[in-house]
Amino acid sequence: MNNRIDAIYARQSVDKKDSISIESQIEFCKYELKGGNCKEYTDKGTAARTQTVRSFKNWCGTIKRGLIAKVVVYKSTVSAFHS
Numbered sequence: 001m002n003n004r005i006d007a008i009y010a011r012q013s014v015d016k017k018d019s020i021s022i023e024s025q026i027e028f029c030k031y032e033l034k035g036g037n038c039k040e041y042t043d044k045g046t047a048a049r050t051q052t053v054r055s056f057k058n059w060c061g062t063i064k065r066g067l068i069a070k071v072v073v074y075k076s077t078v079s080a081f082h083s
Contacts (some may be wrong), residue, residue: 004069007059014045025074032072037050039068 010025021043030038041055062068 002069003066006033006036007041007062007068007071008033008038009056009059009071009073010073011043012045013054020061020074028074038072 008026008029010022010029012022012025013019022044026040026042039059041059043055059068059071063071
């Protein structure tokens, strides 16, 4: 039995005043999943350069444990991080 879930990751920057809201990012991602069930991971008001993105690190660990089938993001800005 496959117990892996899909995940959505959304982060809103503190540096960009015109950044798209967490809620809007999640809605875009849910549309891409076509109504499937998913777990949401969010980091609101965090600066990626400080590496204090707790939810990002949390879902990376979940991926390593083999519990996530895929992660959907609105726009990837976390490619510089390695856990």
